[in-house]
Amino acid sequence: MKLSYRWLQDYVDLPADAQPVADLITAHVAEVEHVDRQADQFAQMVVGVIKEITPHPKADKLKLCRVDVGTEEVGIVCGGSNIAVDQAVIVALPGAQVRWHGQGELITLATATIRGETSSGMICASSEIGLDQLFPQSSEREIIDLGKIAAQAGTPLAEALGLTDTIITIDNKTLTHRPDLFCHVGFARELSAILRTPLKLPALRQFEKNDQLPFAVTVQAREHCRRYIGVVVDHVTVKPSPDWLQQRLSAIGLRPINNVVDITNYVMVEYGQPLHAFDYDKLAGGKIVVRLAKAKETLTTLDGKTHQLTQEHLVIADQQTAQALAGIMGGASSEISNNTQRVAIESANFLPTTIRLGAQRLAIRTDGSTRHEKNLPVVFPELGMWRALELLQDLAGAQVASQIVDERTTSAEPKPITLEVAYVQRLTGAPIAEKQIVEILSQLGCTVSGAKTLQVVPPTHRSDLTIAEELIEEVARMYGYQAITPAPLVGTLEPQPVEPIWKLAQQLVQKAIEAGAYEVYNYSFCSAAKGDNQSIRLLNPINPDQAVLRQNLRTNLLGVSERNLDRGERDFTLVEYGHVYLPGEEQHHLAIQCVGNGPDVYRRAKGFQTILGCAGELSIDQVGKWYAATLEIDLHGVLIQEKKFIPIPDFPGIELDLSIEFPESPLWSDVEAVIRKSGGNLLVGVDVFDIYKNALGIRLMLQSVERTLAMDEAEKIRDTIVQALHKQFNATHRY
Structure with missing residues (x-):
């Protein structure tokens, strides 16, 4: 701010x-x-007056200008489309900092030769010196015309424009x-x-109601709107705001628009109360209705975007349609224009959560919504309305033309808080005297009574003060944290036992890192797959691409791999430990993902089973032109599994190779499961030795602990596996 x-x-x-x-x-x-x-921003910039303009001999779009800068006349090469003799302009002299054509970083000007002609400075466009808001450009080559500024040549720019x-x-x-x-x-x-100096807030003018124009406010969504003040003014003249108001808004980053809109912004940054102005003649029935949106109701906002609303959005409507997103942004259909003569002013207090959720759902953030979602005091709408009417009367000729409606559903009166002086001293650790506590709270606008046990009534503008601890924070910060002597914490810290599953995870991650893997961390959210009805959905996701809780680590790791591949990384391995969320169960998983351009990624991932000393689910995915093999391990299963040792067989085995083509790319874990189930007890090993698009080269290891297998017996098992893959995946064996 x-x-x-x-x-x-x-x-x-x-x-x-x-x-x-x-x-x-x-x-x-x-x-x-x-x-x-x-x-400081306008150092070495002055008012200049163009005395002479001649064509540039070597450039059709450039002119040679003689410019009076107060102490001398200098030659400047300029491509401005609107330059004229006797025109007052802004001249950046050598040493000034500007953005060339309004683009890029600031550069320091120096005397330059442009197409053979010397230029001792620059005649500036608003985008080049950060004055876009005070002097909007209508074309890229338009320079600032200071014709309305009464300043002599050579006057420092900051002084001429009041930018001090x-x-x-x-x-x-x-x-x-x-x-x-x-x-x-x-x-x-x-x-x-x-x-400890007086606050000089001017007394706000009070305005009497007028029944000249019909105006009514109905608050239907009373739990979402705590106060709504509305009034209609007529005889409004919409025009540019006076210079002082434009300068104040521009100084703090707000763009001046016209006097009516500028007044609503001015009051917001002066008193903290967001306002909205409707063109009264565009409101059906002269009525405001604060309600929840209807299902699939649409609203085009002031930024030109059309939003489809739900019944969770709070809107300001007339008798027919929604006219604004309450507390967020107005609608285009009732926007103030140069022809507006009658204006309905809104000064309201909305439930903070309603505004925050509404803004998040539509991905809109405004200065108004930022303030509304902070739990504004209920007294603010009244202060904001009186100040706005005052300025509208002075700067736009407005007159109150309707009743002043004040609908409220909650009281603005703060509740008293009990505060023990001894508690203040104990919690702050400082010997703050009761007299000083009372003085500090009184200076902050609180009403204080009692002794030792104080009764404190916060001021109406401090809606954040509700408990004793918040009052103590006020006392401490005003007393000065630097005045409180630090004291060491005294106590015994007992080491907490480490959960076995966390300890196992750290050991396995360290092994993976020592084997060349890079550890990564991902959010626990991911995008929902089409037709996914099993994943746990978030009620209010950060964005639509992170709408469900992940059921595996593999999916988000593929996103990390893809981003690294896009940045030129090749042949790398990632490791991640984290939680996954299955229906009714939360599990601890560890995943290794090996990325490369061939079937070796599968062997690398499988090799990590040996490195880590535990097995998991293996899968293969294609990421662009590259492949990613993932080993995902359920750590709870590793903790509870019983380790068994199998003796080395006495009889040789047989290796058979398959080339299987799939219509789509299935998970390798699913393919392996079908192969192992159909291969029977004699199938002791399955490996991938080649990958090409949707085709896999698969190596089968067959072996018996009782005898040497015959080739025809091994081929029967192979054929059974091929049939099972065809039945399950419609896969074909390429002989």
């Missing part, structure tokens, strides 16, 4: 230098990522528990308490 330092200074007396204030924010409130002076603010960037992750801090007023309150 970005904060304008100049904006904060409207509410709190702060020193000129923002860095010490940023340090206080980090120490007491939230982590500041960096502090940036706007003017300092921007403080806050790490959002440190604010997730503080919905009141997603705005400037929230941080102003904090700084007022830290610095």
